[in-house]
Amino acid sequence: QNDEMVIEHRRPAVKPVEDTEFESAFEKMVMENIAERQRENRPQQRDIAVPMTCRQTTKKTYEQLLQGKEGVEFVLMVRKGTKPQYKSFNAPPELASNLQQQALADKQE
């Protein structure tokens, strides 16, 4: 019943060594993996076209975008093996804001 309990900050004031070590391990991992990709041979690439099939739903009006306070429905393109897959998800406002500006610009034209 007390789902709204007050959250105290439980994080210790001084970061434990394990945390600091983890953080630098993380940085190192990211940097190395990116540097690594840069050196690797170019992998086989495929075309990336915005799918026509779901264009109807993904093209949104400026108004539609503004309405989505809680988020806007977006489509995520992934690939399963060779098959493209389209998965809709609720995008956070910051993802939509980009599109908003674009739509606004279009509208004003």
Added chain:
Amino acid sequence: EEEDEALYGSKELPEHACKYCGIHDPATVVMCNICNKWFCNGRGNTSGSHIINHLVRAKHKEAALHRDGPLGETLLECYSCGARNVFVLGFIPAKADSVVVLLCRQPCAAQSSLKDMNWDQEQWKPLISDRAFLSWLVKVPSETEQMRARQVTPQQIGRLEELWRDNVDATFQDLEKPGVDEEPHQVLLRYEDGYQYQNIFGPLVKLEADYDKRLKESQTQEGIEVRWDVGLNKKTIAYFTLAKTDSDMKLMHGDELRLRYVGELHKTWSGVGHVIKVPDNYGDDVGLELKSGAGAPLECTSNFVVDFIWKSTSFDRMQLALRKFAVDDSSVSGYIYRRLLGHEVEEVLFRVHLPKHFSAPNLPDLNRSQVYAVKHALQRPLSLIQGPPGTGKTVTSATIVYQLVRQSGGPVLVCAPSNTAVDQLTEKIHRTGLKVVRLCAKSREAMESSVSFLALHEQARALGSADSELRKLTRLKEEAGELSAADERRYRALRRAAERRLLDAADVVCTTCVGAGDPRVARMRFQSILIDEGMQSTEPECMVPVVLGARQLILVGDHCQLGPVVMCKKAAKAGLSQSLFERLVVLGIRPFRLEVQYRMHPELSRFPSDFFYEGSLQNGVSAEDRRLHKIDFPWPRPDRPMFFYVTQGQEEIAGSGTSYLNRTEAANVEKLTTRFLKAGVRPEQIGIITPYEGQRSYLVQHMQYQGSLHAKLYQEIEVASVDAFQGREKDIIIMSCVRSNEHQGIGFLSDPRRLNVALTRAKYGLIVVGNPKVLSKQPLWNHLLAFYKERRVLTEGPLSNLKESAIQFAKPKKLVN
């Protein structure tokens, strides 16, 4: 709620529950695609989400979403190329549609054709941000949910990950079991007897061995493409590129790897070989010389697997030495036994007939402190010689060895932890005219070095040419590659006999510390033993040569430079990373210090001398000797070839989210380097020191692509860690501190010994590139910066117009750890 609690506490959790905290809402969990364990995207009490904690600590890189989550079952991979490494994956939105696509940063998100396809390329963002997955991809469990879940500390996470390396099915409950987390005994200063000594060091060696084994065995790589070649010695060589999975593990010449074919074009095959080429500035390929090329699928190029082979040899030898020290009275003299254990013993001097001239033939004449060092060593059963950088340690050691042989007739055993150091000593001792044998590990026999001709196997071969049967078999073996079983046996027996004759006749045997455990040497007895770079080997490593009969032991080293590398943190913490040299100094045995340095420009030696050697270092070279003639370089003070180049490169968020790169520092290093090259300095005269592997590879790339001179010039410049430069020198050193942020590990910069090594590599000029605002918080660096300021070489601005910097330093903090 009570139900909930019961659920988290029991083992009834669903399979997809976070292995750390038990949270199991499908929308909040991710599966590690490598070990099939699930973790949540909440961070609990740690600074990264649980899944990221796992991926980083286990070095796993692929992940999949739950089928009941908002996106359904999804393996995260690049839409374009299929790359699954979540650390390089991100997404870009379409310009006008509410569509996003998963793409890797390089090369897919960077390809130019994207623009034409209505994608907003500039908007690429990583999937991992602030050390958690983006919340629209994987929900972050609510604070309430996290409160109710099991509270795990970063320490527990670390231990659990460690447990998984031994047992993939270990659970959180296993952490509480007795024995799992027992700390090893700390090393002591003094020991009752050899048994106690063995009982303390034995388990530490075991810990390190286990760690090493786990590390090597977890490095198997699949999907390897191979290019075949044949070496001059007619052996089959496979060239391939390894994905760098773990930079803790550096591939070295002589390492053993197994190559396997798992494709369908040839029957399964596997072969073992030695590494003859490692990745370097020129290329990332590894060269593996197969022991036997028979049956290798030379027509196949893909579908290979590479395994790392762990060898227990060196650890076994250390254990054996510890045991011998404990049980075998003849392993060392009673005096040395007691001194090494730290017992009170009165110092004794040998009554020796000291030579009139201390210098050895064909070696440089000794200076006063070097002469005293030789005298000091000859007169004592146990002596420590401290050789600060550039003080002629190797020549002094070689002279001691020469005089020892003159006195006792030999044989003298000479060891050092690294092959490079052994080779250097071997070369110097050989010059004095003594009969020297250099013993190499079998796996290194094929490797070229300046003293190859002194190697036991080479000398045995030369000797073999006098023995007609051995000569015949050797030629047969070299031509055919292999011998019949009977011939092989005969060949080995003859060779062994030849090697034995050589060893028995030698004045001096040189080998690495671990090499002294080789059965060919271990059967011998050595009264006098000299160990160089003594501070760089662990105690058990040092004991391998010591127990071969030491009556007179000379340790040469410098406890103000880097210590031995111990990879297992537990063992290091328990004291395995302290060298014997260091312990003996703590016990009160005064090292004899060499005091005249012949390497650095006097201005360069000033700080190290004052700060690390109580001002005792004198200069054997003058400023004039160390002037770079005809090199036009804008030193801020022409009489001081050094400066601190203030570079306040804001740590920049790299494409990966929270990762930062010090591009500004890299750019400055490139400018300095280019300036030197343009002024006529040769690439091999320059060394670039940078602490982290990440910055190292970035710098190598950056200089080759962005530098204004030919890429080849930059390729020839050595860019490496401080540790790689220990024991060596360069004319010019440029050091990039990288650190621009307080959160980054302080290990590198806070260790005074590492700083000492870094500052003492350069002969003619030294430039430190870094951010004084951050560095000055460290007491050690605060001193260094104050020194540069006082010498008026703390500078900023473009190279063409360097000016003294008025930057304010931070107050130094107390050192942690």
